[in-house]
Amino acid sequence: MERFWKLLKSAPPTAIFGLLVIALYVFVALFAPVLAPYGESEIVGPEFLPRGEEGFILGTDNLGRDMLTRLIYGARNTIGIAFVTTCLAFLIGGVFGLVATTLGGWVDQLLGRMVDVLMAIPTLIFALLILTITGTSIPVLIVVIAVLDSTRVFRLARAVSMNIVVLDFVEAARLRGEGTWWIITREILPNSLPPLVAEFGLRFCFVFLFISALSFLGLGIKPPLADWASMVRDMRTLISFADPTPLLPAGAIALLTVGVNFVVDWFLHKTSGIRDEK
Amino acid sequence: MRNSDAGKGDVLLEMRGLRIEGQSEDQWNEIVHGVDVTLRRGEVLGLIGESGAGKSTIGIASMGFARPGCRITGGTILFDGMDLRAASDEQLRKLRGSRIAYVAQSAAAAFNPAHKLIDQYTEAPVQHGVKPKAEAEREAMELYRRLRLPDPESIGFRYPHQVSGGQLQRAMTAMAMACHPDLIIFDEPTTALDVTTQIEVLAAIKDVVEEFNTAAIYITHDLAVVAQMADRIMVLRYGDLIEEGNARGMLADPKETYTRQLLAVRSYRKEEAPPDESPVPLLEVRNVTASYGGQVIVLDDVSVKVGRGRTVAVVGESGSGKSTLARVITGLLPPSEGSVLFNGEELPASYKNRNRDQLRHAQMIYQMPDTALNPRQRIRDVIGRPLGFYLGLKGAEREKRTRELLQMIEMDPDEFIDRLPGELSGGQKQRICIARALAAEPELIICDEVTSALDQLVAEEILKLLQRLQDELGVTYLFITHDLATVRAISDEVVVMLEGKVVEQGGKADIFTPPHDPYTDLLLSSVPEMDPDWLDDLLADRAARKARGEKVMESADQ
Numbered sequence: 001m002e003r004f005w006k007l008l009k010s011a012p013p014t015a016i017f018g019l020l021v022i023a024l025y026v027f028v029a030l031f032a033p034v035l036a037p038y039g040e041s042e043i044v045g046p047e048f049l050p051r052g053e054e055g056f057i058l059g060t061d062n063l064g065r066d067m068l069t070r071l072i073y074g075a076r077n078t079i080g081i082a083f084v085t086t087c088l089a090f091l092i093g094g095v096f097g098l099v100a101t102t103l104g105g106w107v108d109q110l111l112g113r114m115v116d117v118l119m120a121i122p123t124l125i126f127a128l129l130i131l132t133i134t135g136t137s138i139p140v141l142i143v144v145i146a147v148l149d150s151t152r153v154f155r156l157a158r159a160v161s162m163n164i165v166v167l168d169f170v171e172a173a174r175l176r177g178e179g180t181w182w183i184i185t186r187e188i189l190p191n192s193l194p195p196l197v198a199e200f201g202l203r204f205c206f207v208f209l210f211i212s213a214l215s216f217l218g219l220g221i222k223p224p225l226a227d228w229a230s231m232v233r234d235m236r237t238l239i240s241f242a243d244p245t246p247l248l249p250a251g252a253i254a255l256l257t258v259g260v261n262f263v264v265d266w267f268l269h270k271t272s273g274i275r276d277e278k
Numbered sequence: 279m280r281n282s283d284a285g286k287g288d289v290l291l292e293m294r295g296l297r298i299e300g301q302s303e304d305q306w307n308e309i310v311h312g313v314d315v316t317l318r319r320g321e322v323l324g325l326i327g328e329s330g331a332g333k334s335t336i337g338i339a340s341m342g343f344a345r346p347g348c349r350i351t352g353g354t355i356l357f358d359g360m361d362l363r364a365a366s367d368e369q370l371r372k373l374r375g376s377r378i379a380y381v382a383q384s385a386a387a388a389f390n391p392a393h394k395l396i397d398q399y400t401e402a403p404v405q406h407g408v409k410p411k412a413e414a415e416r417e418a419m420e421l422y423r424r425l426r427l428p429d430p431e432s433i434g435f436r437y438p439h440q441v442s443g444g445q446l447q448r449a450m451t452a453m454a455m456a457c458h459p460d461l462i463i464f465d466e467p468t469t470a471l472d473v474t475t476q477i478e479v480l481a482a483i484k485d486v487v488e489e490f491n492t493a494a495i496y497i498t499h500d501l502a503v504v505a506q507m508a509d510r511i512m513v514l515r516y517g518d519l520i521e522e523g524n525a526r527g528m529l530a531d532p533k534e535t536y537t538r539q540l541l542a543v544r545s546y547r548k549e550e551a552p553p554d555e556s557p558v559p560l561l562e563v564r565n566v567t568a569s570y571g572g573q574v575i576v577l578d579d580v581s582v583k584v585g586r587g588r589t590v591a592v593v594g595e596s597g598s599g600k601s602t603l604a605r606v607i608t609g610l611l612p613p614s615e616g617s618v619l620f621n622g623e624e625l626p627a628s629y630k631n632r633n634r635d636q637l638r639h640a641q642m643i644y645q646m647p648d649t650a651l652n653p654r655q656r657i658r659d660v661i662g663r664p665l666g667f668y669l670g671l672k673g674a675e676r677e678k679r680t681r682e683l684l685q686m687i688e689m690d691p692d693e694f695i696d697r698l699p700g701e702l703s704g705g706q707k708q709r710i711c712i713a714r715a716l717a718a719e720p721e722l723i724i725c726d727e728v729t730s731a732l733d734q735l736v737a738e739e740i741l742k743l744l745q746r747l748q749d750e751l752g753v754t755y756l757f758i759t760h761d762l763a764t765v766r767a768i769s770d771e772v773v774v775m776l777e778g779k780v781v782e783q784g785g786k787a788d789i790f791t792p793p794h795d796p797y798t799d800l801l802l803s804s805v806p807e808m809d810p811d812w813l814d815d816l817l818a819d820r821a822a823r824k825a826r827g828e829k830v831m832e833s834a835d836q
Contacts, residue, residue: 010304168650175608175629176667176718177637190654 011266018262025256029075036069041224050243059245062234067245073226074249079256081142081221082208088146089207090200093153098184098192100154101161112158115151123148124213131219141211141220149207156199160192194271201264205257212253228253290358290460290493291317291340297352298335298344298517310335310517312353319460320491324508324525326501326540328733329704332517337463337497341378342370358460375402379454383466385446389438396434399453408457421452424489425482444475448482455486462487463495468503472595472760473804480506480806481817499734501540502806505529506813513537526810541808543734544763548745550786551770554585558622560754561607561640561722566616568606576602577613578778584722589748589755591765591786593801594775600758603775604724607756608642620722638668641715645727647707651699657684657710658695664717683713687743705736712743716751724756729764741768762805766790774798800831 011019028035038044045056047064058067100108127144134140164170165188173187212229214220221227228249235246298310310332317323317340325333335348342362344350355362357378362370374380379402382388390398400414409417415434422430425448438446447467454462464483468476484507487494496507504511504525511528513520513536521534532538554560561584568577576599584590594600605611607618609629618625620639626632644650651660661680665671671679681691687709699707708728715723725744729737745768747753757768765772765786772789774782774797782795794802803816824830 168644168646169652171610172642172644172650172714175610175637175642176664177629177632177634178667186655187652191652 014262015266018259018266021255021259022263025075025079025259028072029079032072032076036066036072038066038069040069040073040226041065042069058248061231067231067248070226070231071228071249071252074228074231074252077221077225077227078208078211078215078229078253081138082204082211085142085145085149085207085211086200086204088142089149089203090153090196092146093150093155094157094189094196095184096150097154097157098161098188099180100158101165102180102184102188104165108158111154115154118148118151123210127210127214128217128219131214136219136222138221141214145207145210149203149210153196153199153203157192157196160195161188164188164191194267198264198268198271201260201267205260208253209257288319289316290319290321291315292356293336293340293353294356295353296336296339296350296355298332298339299349299351300335301347301349306349308351308517309348310339313514313517313519315340315512317461317493317495319493321510322487322494322496322508324504324511325495325497325514326499326504326511327514327520328499328735330516331514333497333514334465336514337465337495338380340461340463340495341374341380343374372406375459376406376408376457377459378461378463379457379459381447381450381454381462381464381467383469385450385467386438386443388450389446391438394435394437395441395449395453399434399449399456402453403456406457414456418452418456421455421486422449424486425449425452426478427452442475444471444479447471447479451479451483451486455490455492458490459492461493461495463497465497466499469498469500473762473806474595474800476503476806477804477813477816480813483507484813500806501529501543502808502812505808505810506806513540529808529810539735543738544767546738546741546767548589548768551588551748554588556586559583560586560621561756562619562622563603563607564617564619566603566606566613566618568602568611568613570611572614576778577606579616580775580778580780581616582773582780582783584754584756585771586721586754587748587752588770589757589768590771590773591757591759591769592773592775593759593762593765595760595801597777598775599778600760600775601726602778604642604726604756604758607724608640634668638664638718639720640722640724641718641720642724642726643708643711643715643728646731647704647711648699648731650711651707653699655699656695657697657699660699660710661713661717664714668718679717683717686716686747687713689713703736704732705740708732708740709743712740712747716747716753720753722754722756724758726758727760728757730759730761737764738767744768762802774801796829796831 008016008019043064044066045060045064047060047062050059056066056068058071061067061070096111100111127148130144131141170183170187173183178187211220215227215229216233218233220229223230231249232246238245293313293315295312295314296310297308297312299306300309313332313336315323315336325337327333335345338345339350339355340357342355342357342365350363357373360369360373362373365373389395396415396418399418400411403409403414404411418434419430422433427433427445427448433441433445433449441449451467467483468479471479480503486492496504498504508525510523511525512522513528513534515536521528521532521537523533528537529541532541561582563580563582566577566580567575569575580599580603582590582592582603592600592603602611606613609625609627609632612627617627620636625636629637658677658680661683662676665676665679680695684691684694689706689709694702694706699710702710728744729740732740741764744755748755755768757764759765769786772783772786773780774789774795776797781797782789789798790802792799803820806812820830
């Protein structure tokens with residue numbers, strides 16, 4: 001605990017800002033039902049009420065639902081789904097990446113070429129295609145994005161562990177007769193963790209933006225679930241009337257992305273030992 | 279030449295009370311504590327000490343420079359009357375390369391791989407406006423010839439990867455001489471080279487420095503090397519000056535205990551182990567031929583026998599195939615022909631097909647203890663794993679045995695058992711590697727250059743420890759090394775390898791007494807001795823024998 005505070009004290013202001021943003025988002029996401037004044041898809045007033053009127057701090061949306069409530073629940077849905085998707089992407093990409101380096105040979109070749117094929121297809125178009133065929137249920141959405149994103153995780157995990165697998169302690173473990181799973185989880189994974197953790201933050205941002213893009217196009221999180229990107233889409237006509245309300249969910253997306261990036265930057269700086277030259 | 283009229287004697291460089299701090303984490307610690315250095319024109323000063331002594335830091339400071347993460351905090355640096363600490367960057371830039379030059383340990387890393395040698399040579403003189411390119415090129419060829427590089431007219435037009443390590447180091451020395459500097463700093467220029475190559479580089483450097491009357495600071499950890507090069511020696515330890523004096527005087531009569539320890543470092547000799555009486559040797563490598571990818575043959579019909587309780591040293595220079603031999607024995611590289619027998623029983627060629635007991639009986643200790651230990655595993659797990667894996671020890675039993683092993687390698691269990699490898703020194707890490715090997719209770723331990731990454735005093739402690747363990751446990755060692763001092767210290771039998779073949783093998787006494795195979799002779803005679811006249815005598819002797827028409831090898835690739 002003491003070390004944690006010490007670490008926090010040494011953090012640059014940008015990282016502290018990022019951490020605060022993340023903490024706030026997580027808090028809001030977890031306690032959404034408590035914090036939100038109304039139910040998630042409850043119609044509580046007339047449509048397109050401006051901010052501050054009739055006690056709706058942020059006004060109401062195109063169906064007359066409270067904007068603030070939608071925003072709060074949006075944190076829960078968008079962040080939650082992005083987080084689960086990123087975890088799954090790391091599980092798939094990480095395991096295959098480490099297996100590829102540890103076993104080498106044809107396993108490495110096969111996995112590598114499969115990833116090449118997946119990466120050759122533009123992700124957004126590929127996702128649109130599959131989601132149009134299968135329909136947009138949340139589990140399908142998660143699996144599709146996770147698989148598409150795992151290719152990049154695979155590449156990184158493979159590149160990082162390539163440098164570790166040739167070290168003597170891995171050779172020593174092989175000569176001891178250890179199994180592949182032990183070598184992956186005990187010898188290689190702990191030593192390739194820092195870049196992977198940093199990548200997790202960045203990938204989370206990309207997944208988050210990707211889901212937002214899909215939702216904006218109408219193939220992501222389906223109504224009536226609150227979701228920031230769909231909110232932007234639903235409210236976008238207001239922009240022409242100089243009403244900044246659609247910028248609120250967009251700003252929420254941007255703020256989280258920036259916050260995560262700040263923290264990742266700091267983390268990379270800490271673990272890679274890079275110092276700023278004076 | 280600029281300073282041909284200035285004879286020896288004038289003070290060229292004077293550093294007084296030099297203090298340098300280094301940054302670790304976020305703190306500044308003093309790493310050089312007020313050292314005085316005086317260097318006269320034409321004089322060669324040897325800076326000697328183990329790692330962390332501050333010798334390189336002081337060497338670099340004489341250019342008025344501190345490496346990234348270091349800063350000069352106190353003292354004065356006067357170079358030919360000019361205060362380098364007060365000098366502007368512009369003034370320093372003019373000085374470096376033209377009047378002060380630097381030769382780094384790894385020439386391969388110091389050369390730009392994308393440019394030809396001669397273009398890199400001419401860069402400094404042309405940049406500093408000392409001479410035009412054509413003239414610089416002519417001079418380069420002259421220097422290449424003087425440094426005894428082959429084809430001095432054309433070698434400069436090659437790229438760095440097209441010449442050998444020893445040649446590259448000489449090309450770098452030539453580059454340092456390009457502007458006829460007053461001072462050259464040699465930072466361990468021969469440490470990365472094989473002994474037989476080292477001789478050529480040492481002789482070349484010595485000649486050129488004498489010829490141009492250049493002052494030099496020669497930094498090394500090897501007292502025998504500095505004995506050949508230096509007029510005066512400074513012994514450093516932990517950033518303090520221990521002893522300073524005339525080279526011959528100090529070598530003949532060291533005043534300080536630490537200097538005496540450094541001098542005595544190669545004198546350790548083990549008692550010969552009793553011969554193996556049993557008819558079947560513990561390990562037998564039978565007519566092994568191996569290659570990487572079927573193209574280049576790295577081992578050519580190699581046969582080696584290792585008797586129980588004995589230490590067999592495999593000695594050879596880089597590229598001799600000695601490490602490949604270890605890879606074949608451990609099963610990492612299945613041989614294309616031949617077999618490996620353990621206790622008379624043929625081992626499967628690949629380690630993947632060996633059973634747990636076969637793996638357990640042959641353990642390995644590596645050259646670099648830093649990479650041989652998983653940085654994320656605590657000592658308890660490092661040593662405990664083979665105990666659990668091979669011997670099935672668990673819980674309290676395993677903990678007890680781990681502690682016993684730590685005691686065997688002379689490390690306090692309470693202090694070290696919870697540490698990570700990053701919290702240990704190099705010598706301590708190597709001890710942990712030894713304990714990890716011992717935990718498997720093996721019959722054979724393969725030691726691959728186990729002391730070459732360590733400081734000399736630490737290396738000697740490791741050798742003594744290995745010897746004590748052999749006396750107590752009767753374990754057999756296959757000792758792979760390029761260092762003949764190690765061979766002399768620890769072996770019972772010696773196998774000399776060259777280009778994948780066994781040149782000579784036999785008992786230690788046989789190998790070390792003439793007559794030798796020509797290569798063994800070259801190898802043995804190339805090991806520097808503390809005698810300051812050794813290099814001159816050796817070169818004279820080789821020349822004389824050659825003149826008499828005897829077969830004398832002067833480098834390993836002849």
